[in-house]
Amino acid sequence: MTVAMAAQEFELLVQQALDEVPDELLALVENCVILVEDAPPPDLAGLLGLYDGVPLTERGDFYAGVLPDRILIYRLPILAVCDTHEDVVEEVHITVVHEIAHHFGIDDDRLHELGYD
Template sequence: MPKPAAGYAGAGRDSYGRLVPDNGSVLEMTRETFEELVAEALDRIPPELTRLMDNVAVFVEDEPPADDPELLGLYEGTPLTERGEWYAGVLPDRITIYRGPTLRMCESREDVVAETEITVVHEIAHHFGIDDARLHALGYG
């Protein structure tokens, strides 16, 4: 699991309330490159699982909602385990991976790759109905 960037433990906050390492450095990565890392993380999901994913779309956003500035990813929708006969004609579930907080917490490109993969797996697991407690126990917290 990636470690927080050097100086992150004593981090301050910027004007939006987002954590910024106390050494002032934030890893730079274009949105396009980050989107490619998310796509690669999705490609590493075993095909037997991706075939089971239903009515879900994955997005990359730069920043999470202001009320949760350290959020790395978010699943919004109805997990497969809760869908019934009524589930039809609805908008796709949404998985969002946030670039800003991921880059702020990682020290290297390798850390970003690892954290992105963890976050993608974590959010897909929510689509399958796996809760945070179980994900933490499995190391995807």
């Protein structure tokens, strides 16, 4: 069952999830924007979020003058996998943390070990 939620309310949940990330970690997020979109591109259907950029662990001397990395949180797929408002809150939190972890260079295998599937 899909949960109905307006885009503005969903964006507020993303902001709340970001507010729960420790300030010490957020201070380390560099050259990265976090955006909410309704859905991923058709070739990535089903994704809940996406990190698009160069992780901090792979940046070297060459990393200069580039556009910001992007963390994309996809509203409609998240709503589609949730049954309740509380499920949406939890899934948004998990997805935001998951994508920020990719910015820090943490891969999916390690995230799975940590319980962020």
